[in-house]
Amino acid sequence: MATEKNLSPKKCPMPCQEPNVRNKNFSEVALGYTEEMAISEARRCLNCKNKPCQSRCPVGIDIPAFISEVAKGDFKAAYKELTAYTSLPAVCGRVCPQEVQCESLCVRGIKGEPVAIGRLERFVADWYRENVNEQPKAVPSNGKNVAVIGAGPAGLTAAGDLAKLGYKVTVFEALHLAGGVLVYGIPEFRLPKNIVKAEIENLKALGVKINTNMVIGKILTVDELLNSGYEAVFIGSGAGLPNFMGIKGEELNGVYSANEFLTRINLMKAYEPGSKTPVHHGKKVAVVGGGNVAMDAARCAKRLGADEVYIIYRRSMAELPARKEEVEHAIEEGIVFKTLTNPIEVLGDEKGNVKGIGCTEMELGEPDESGRRSPVVKKGSEFVLDIDCMIMAIGTSPNPLIRSTTPGLDTNSRGCIVTKNAYGLTSRDMVYAGGDAVTGAATVILAMGAGKKAAVAIDEQLRNK
Numbered sequence: 001m002a003t004e005k006n007l008s009p010k011k012c013p014m015p016c017q018e019p020n021v022r023n024k025n026f027s028e029v030a031l032g033y034t035e036e037m038a039i040s041e042a043r044r045c046l047n048c049k050n051k052p053c054q055s056r057c058p059v060g061i062d063i064p065a066f067i068s069e070v071a072k073g074d075f076k077a078a079y080k081e082l083t084a085y086t087s088l089p090a091v092c093g094r095v096c097p098q099e100v101q102c103e104s105l106c107v108r109g110i111k112g113e114p115v116a117i118g119r120l121e122r123f124v125a126d127w128y129r130e131n132v133n134e135q136p137k138a139v140p141s142n143g144k145n146v147a148v149i150g151a152g153p154a155g156l157t158a159a160g161d162l163a164k165l166g167y168k169v170t171v172f173e174a175l176h177l178a179g180g181v182l183v184y185g186i187p188e189f190r191l192p193k194n195i196v197k198a199e200i201e202n203l204k205a206l207g208v209k210i211n212t213n214m215v216i217g218k219i220l221t222v223d224e225l226l227n228s229g230y231e232a233v234f235i236g237s238g239a240g241l242p243n244f245m246g247i248k249g250e251e252l253n254g255v256y257s258a259n260e261f262l263t264r265i266n267l268m269k270a271y272e273p274g275s276k277t278p279v280h281h282g283k284k285v286a287v288v289g290g291g292n293v294a295m296d297a298a299r300c301a302k303r304l305g306a307d308e309v310y311i312i313y314r315r316s317m318a319e320l321p322a323r324k325e326e327v328e329h330a331i332e333e334g335i336v337f338k339t340l341t342n343p344i345e346v347l348g349d350e351k352g353n354v355k356g357i358g359c360t361e362m363e364l365g366e367p368d369e370s371g372r373r374s375p376v377v378k379k380g381s382e383f384v385l386d387i388d389c390m391i392m393a394i395g396t397s398p399n400p401l402i403r404s405t406t407p408g409l410d411t412n413s414r415g416c417i418v419t420k421n422a423y424g425l426t427s428r429d430m431v432y433a434g435g436d437a438v439t440g441a442a443t444v445i446l447a448m449g450a451g452k453k454a455a456v457a458i459d460e461q462l463r464n465k
Helices: 035-042 063-071 075-083 089-095 117-131 153-164 193-205 222-226 258-266 292-303 324-332 444-464
Strands: 145-149 168-172 209-211 232-235 255-257 284-288 308-313 336-339 341-348 354-367 373-377 383-386 389-392 431-433
Touching: 035 063, 035 117, 063 075, 063 117, 075 089, 075 117, 089 117, 089 193, 089 444, 145 153, 153 168, 153 193, 153 232, 153 444, 193 209, 222 232, 232 444, 255 258, 258 292, 258 389, 284 292, 292 308, 292 324, 292 389, 308 341, 354 389, 431 444
Parallel strands: 145 168, 145 232, 168 209, 232 431, 255 389, 284 308, 284 389, 308 336
Antiparallel strands: 341 354, 354 373, 354 383
16 A cells, blocks of 8 residues: 655654653653654655665664554554564664664665654554554474573573574573563663563563573573583673772762662662662762763662762763763753763762762873774863762673683683674584673663574574584
8 A cells, every 4th residue: 555755854753751750750751652653754764675774773674664564554564574573672662772773874864864763663562562462372392492591682582583483492580580681771761661571471472481580600500501401502691790990989888880770770669669679869979971871870860869960971972872862861851961071089978978079071182093082181170079979880791600600611801702603602512692791781782683693593503403
């Protein structure tokens, strides 16, 4: 059925809560498209034959195909197109950095704004869950067993793709809930946990078994899994070990890693009245870092009642690695950005509590070989910022538990598992790895892409075997 094209150069705006309302609650900020909005936006797609957008999608979604169904108003068909490639469409539609991936190659973006691919993916997944919600059916078993370590984006994707091929998949998750960073790292106002739960229930309907409270490396080792009937193992254990700066005063009360701060809030619901999980409700909070995790921590601190929240970042606004949308939302919500600033010492009071940060101003030096300008200290620019809580959001590394209990598993100097090819094969036979455990902290969609590739390789190797 032919559909009339929408030639507007602008995306259909995303309805959102007002900034001064949403910065006081943990409800989702973006409210989602209506059916009319989705159809109108989908009709901006030119349905390019060479599909440049698809080439930049880590999980290879046929983007013009699903958008074409939205444009016709056939949302059920659009969902079927999406889920042929991704097991977590409602998640990806919310947290995938489309602006630097699929949307960056959209032809409509040459003379205007690209098609809102992520918003349409979210709409389709939400519409299906709210109006159809038929869970997938498990396929007949091929009799082969695969173990997946970690129920985060990489592990869940590998598990789902393998289950669709008939494998009996068991996921071993260290925490008490499945989801990995989706449940402990990303706040409710960006990714509601009922959305994650619904996606995981779909995987269980495919036959995926998830065992929680299973710390691989302590309760069981990789070798014990391989010796107990599992013919292949995929390691998608993430990167949950927080990094610190190593400056004086980091041991003071009120200094958090972003990992701990966000886990207490997101997984343990510390923001809810009467929560049994304590978290410091600082009134003047500084978050060190410029990525999405830093934005999440700062915006959570604001919602916990902080009067002043600062992002401390040693480069300029132009170099911020966080998504543009997250930065814009943070600014709207009252977060103050102190860029070209670097902490040099955390100051404490006589009781051992944080009372300030000694900082220095920075300036960007000459470009290095990669073209990136490194920050250098601006002489005589030291100052003190009064705060009562500090959150370090400067990255994470893989936990050493699995590598230290798996003989012959090669890792690099950063503790990341080394893989032999793009499909995640490690130095151990029938052991694959992907996501943050291999790359260090990265995006949800890149982890999903790694899980998808590993599933293809595991299937090929086991069928040939």
